[in-house]
Amino acid sequence: MGKTIAQKIFESHLVDKPFGDEVNVLRLDAVFCHEITTPIAINDLVARGKDRVFDPSKIKAVIDHVTPAKDSKTAEQGKILRDWARRNGIKDFFDIGRNGVCHAIFPEKGFVRPGYTVIMGDSHTCTHGAFGAFAAGVGSTDLEVGILKGVCTFKEPSTIKFVLNGTLKEGVYAKDLILFLIKELTVNGATNMVMEFTGPVIDAMTMESRMTLCNMAIEAGGTCGICYPDQVTVDYLWPFIQDDFATKEAALAEYSKWKSDADAEYAEVRTYDVSELEPMVTFGYKPDQVKPVREMQGTPVQQIYIGSCTNGRIEDLRIAAGILKGKKISDNVRGIVSPATPKIFSQALEEGIIKIFQDAGFCVTNPTCGACLGMSNGVLASGEACASTTNRNFNGRMGKGGTVHLMSPASAAAAAITGEITNSPLYKA
Amino acid sequence: MKTFSGKVLFLDRSDINTDEIIPAKYLTEITKEALKPYLLEDLELPGFNPTKDISGKAAVITRANFGCGSSREHAPWALEVNDINVVIAENFARIFRQNMYNCGMMAIELDADIIDGLFKNYAGKDCSLEVNLDTRNITISTDGKQEVISFKIADFDECLVRAGGWVEYADKNY
Numbered sequence: 001m002g003k004t005i006a007q008k009i010f011e012s013h014l015v016d017k018p019f020g021d022e023v024n025v026l027r028l029d030a031v032f033c034h035e036i037t038t039p040i041a042i043n044d045l046v047a048r049g050k051d052r053v054f055d056p057s058k059i060k061a062v063i064d065h066v067t068p069a070k071d072s073k074t075a076e077q078g079k080i081l082r083d084w085a086r087r088n089g090i091k092d093f094f095d096i097g098r099n100g101v102c103h104a105i106f107p108e109k110g111f112v113r114p115g116y117t118v119i120m121g122d123s124h125t126c127t128h129g130a131f132g133a134f135a136a137g138v139g140s141t142d143l144e145v146g147i148l149k150g151v152c153t154f155k156e157p158s159t160i161k162f163v164l165n166g167t168l169k170e171g172v173y174a175k176d177l178i179l180f181l182i183k184e185l186t187v188n189g190a191t192n193m194v195m196e197f198t199g200p201v202i203d204a205m206t207m208e209s210r211m212t213l214c215n216m217a218i219e220a221g222g223t224c225g226i227c228y229p230d231q232v233t234v235d236y237l238w239p240f241i242q243d244d245f246a247t248k249e250a251a252l253a254e255y256s257k258w259k260s261d262a263d264a265e266y267a268e269v270r271t272y273d274v275s276e277l278e279p280m281v282t283f284g285y286k287p288d289q290v291k292p293v294r295e296m297q298g299t300p301v302q303q304i305y306i307g308s309c310t311n312g313r314i315e316d317l318r319i320a321a322g323i324l325k326g327k328k329i330s331d332n333v334r335g336i337v338s339p340a341t342p343k344i345f346s347q348a349l350e351e352g353i354i355k356i357f358q359d360a361g362f363c364v365t366n367p368t369c370g371a372c373l374g375m376s377n378g379v380l381a382s383g384e385a386c387a388s389t390t391n392r393n394f395n396g397r398m399g400k401g402g403t404v405h406l407m408s409p410a411s412a413a414a415a416a417i418t419g420e421i422t423n424s425p426l427y428k429a
Numbered sequence: 430m431k432t433f434s435g436k437v438l439f440l441d442r443s444d445i446n447t448d449e450i451i452p453a454k455y456l457t458e459i460t461k462e463a464l465k466p467y468l469l470e471d472l473e474l475p476g477f478n479p480t481k482d483i484s485g486k487a488a489v490i491t492r493a494n495f496g497c498g499s500s501r502e503h504a505p506w507a508l509e510v511n512d513i514n515v516v517i518a519e520n521f522a523r524i525f526r527q528n529m530y531n532c533g534m535m536a537i538e539l540d541a542d543i544i545d546g547l548f549k550n551y552a553g554k555d556c557s558l559e560v561n562l563d564t565r566n567i568t569i570s571t572d573g574k575q576e577v578i579s580f581k582i583a584d585f586d587e588c589l590v591r592a593g594g595w596v597e598y599a600d601k602n603y
C-alpha cells in the first residue's frame with residue numbers, strides 16, 4: 001500500500017509511539033513563535049527553571065499581531081518575546097521595521113521546505129503546507145514542549161484528497177476556491193484530517209495562491225492543508241536552496257519523493273471541476289456560510305481590509321491595485337491595506353501599487369495582523385460591516401458587534417469603489 | 430490531578446469557537462487568572478448571560494465542534510480559572526481538544542444521541558455530574574433522577590490528565 005505525503009513525513013520524523021498507533025511523537029524541523037501565544041509559554045518555562053530552547057536555529061520568532069505596540073500590555077508581550085529571543089540566541093527574530101505577518105514572512109525567508117514538520121502557536125500554521133510540509137497550529141503547551149524538546153504529538157494522519165480539475169475563470173482566485181470548498185465541507189468537515197490539494201488547478205497556481213488555499217484549511221477543521229512540491233515550489237525556494245543542489249532539476253528530484261503515492265489510501269477523495277466557479281463571499285458568522293458574490297451584491301459595507309496571512313501578499317496587492325487604478329473609493333467606506341511583510345511593502349512601493357492605493361483613498365499601514373483579529377488598526381464599531389480579505393468572520397472577530405464578509409482581494413477592491421459587495425469582474429481595468 | 434465534578438452549564442449550540450470562548454482583545458493578558466471575568470463574553474446564544482450563568486459551574490455540556498477557530502490556549506485557561514475542568518460534547522476541534530488534555534483537563538466525546546438525551550433530561554435544571562476516570566464513567570444527576578454514562582478516553586490522554594499535563598511528561602521522556 002502506498003503512502004500519502006503526510007504519512008511519509010510522519011514516518012521520517014517519528015520519535016516515539018508511546019501508546020501504539022494512538023499517538024505519534026514527531027521530531028520538529030521548525031518551531032515558529034509570535035508575541036500573543038509564546039509569552040505565556042516562555043513564562044511557564046522560566047517558572048519551571050527550564051528557560052532553554054532545543055535548537056535556536058530551528059526557532060523563528062516575530063512580533064506581528066499588534067505592532068507597533070498599542071498599549072502597555074502589548075508592549076510587555078513584545079518585550080517578553082524579544083528578551084527571550086536574545087537570551088536564547090534566536091537569530092531569526094523579527095522586530096518592528098523588519099517584521100511581518102508570521103505566515104507571510106517565514107515562507108518568504110525560505111524557512112519552510114518540502115518534507116518539513118512545523119508547529120506554531122497559531123491555527124493558521126496550516127498555510128505552510130503549501131510547500132509540501134506538514135505544518136500545524138498548536139496551543140501554548142504544545143508550543144512550549146516544541147521549544148524545549150523539539151517534539152510534538154499528533155494522531156495518525158488521515159487525509160482528504162481534493163482533485164481540482166478545469167481552470168479558474170478570470171476574476172476567480174484561490175480565495176474563492178477555498179471558500180467554496182469550506183462551504184462544501186462545513187466548518188467541521190475536515191477535523192483531525194489533512195487536506196491534500198491536487199490537480200491541474202493547483203499545478204497552475206503560484207506559491208502565493210497555494211498559501212491562500214492552505215491557510216484556510218483550519219476553517220474546515222483541517223490540521224494542515226498540503227500541496228505537492230513541484231517546479232513552482234523549487235523556483236520559489238531557489239534563492240535559499242541553491243547551495244544545497246547543483247541544479248533545479250536535482251532539487252525537484254529530491255523534493256518529489258514527498259509526493260503521495262498513486263496507490264495511497266485516503267479517508268475520502270473529492271473531485272471537482274471548478275471551471276464555472278464564481279467569486280465567493282461569506283455571510284453570517286461561520287466561514288462555511290458562503291454564497292456567490294452575485295447573490296450578496298449590494299450589501300453595504302463600511303470598511304475594506306486588504307491584508308493578513310490569507311491575502312496580504314504581493315500577488316494580492318497587485319490584483320486589488322489592478323481594479324483600484326485610477327478610481328476613488330466610495331465616500332461611504334474607509335479602506336485599509338496592510339502589506340504582509342516589509343519586502344511586500346517595498347515591492348508594492350516600487351511597482352507603484354502603494355500610490356494607487358493612496359490615490360484611491362486607502363490608508364496604508366505597516367505590516368501587521370492588525371484589524372484581522374480586531375486588536376488594533378481598524379477595529380469595527382458595533383453594527384458595522386467589513387469587506388475583508390482575511391480568513392475569519394466569527395462574531396466579534398474584528399470588533400464587538402461588527403460583521404466580516406470574507407472575500408478575495410479583487411472583490412474587496414470592487415467593494416471599496418462601490419461601498420457595497422460587488423462582483424469584481426465588473427470592475428476589471 | 431484536577432477535579433471533574435460539580436454543576437453543569439449547558440450550551441445548546443454547535444461550532445462554538447475560541448473567539449466566543451475568549452475574545453482576542455483579552456489575549457494581551459499574560460496571566461491565566463486575568464481571563465476569568467471574560468469567559469464566553471461574546472457567545473452568540475439566545476438567553477445565555479455570561480455574568481449570571483457561569484458562576485458555580487464545574488462542567489460544560491455542549492453540541493458539536495466545540496472550540497473551533499483560533500489555537501489560543503487561553504480558551505481552556507479561561508475555563509480552568511472559572512473552575513470548569515471538563516467539557517462534554519459530540520466532538521471537538523483538534524487544537525482545542527489537545528490543549529485541554531495538555532493542561533490536564535478533559536474534553537469528553539459522547540455520541541450525538543446521548544448528548545441529545547442529556548439536553549432533553551437535564552438542561553434548564555439544577556444538575557450536577559461527576560467524572561470517574563478509573564471506571565471511565567460519568568454520573569449525572571438532578572432532583573430524583575440519576576444516570577451513569579460510560580465514556581472512552583485514549584490511554585495517552587488519560588496519562589496527561591493524571592500527570593497534570595504534557596510539559597512534565599515530555600521533559601521526562603524525550
Ligand code: SF4
Pocket residue numbers: 065101102103122124308309310368369372373390391
Ligand atoms: S493575519 Fe489574522 S489570521 Fe493571520 S496570523 Fe495574523 S491574526 Fe492570525
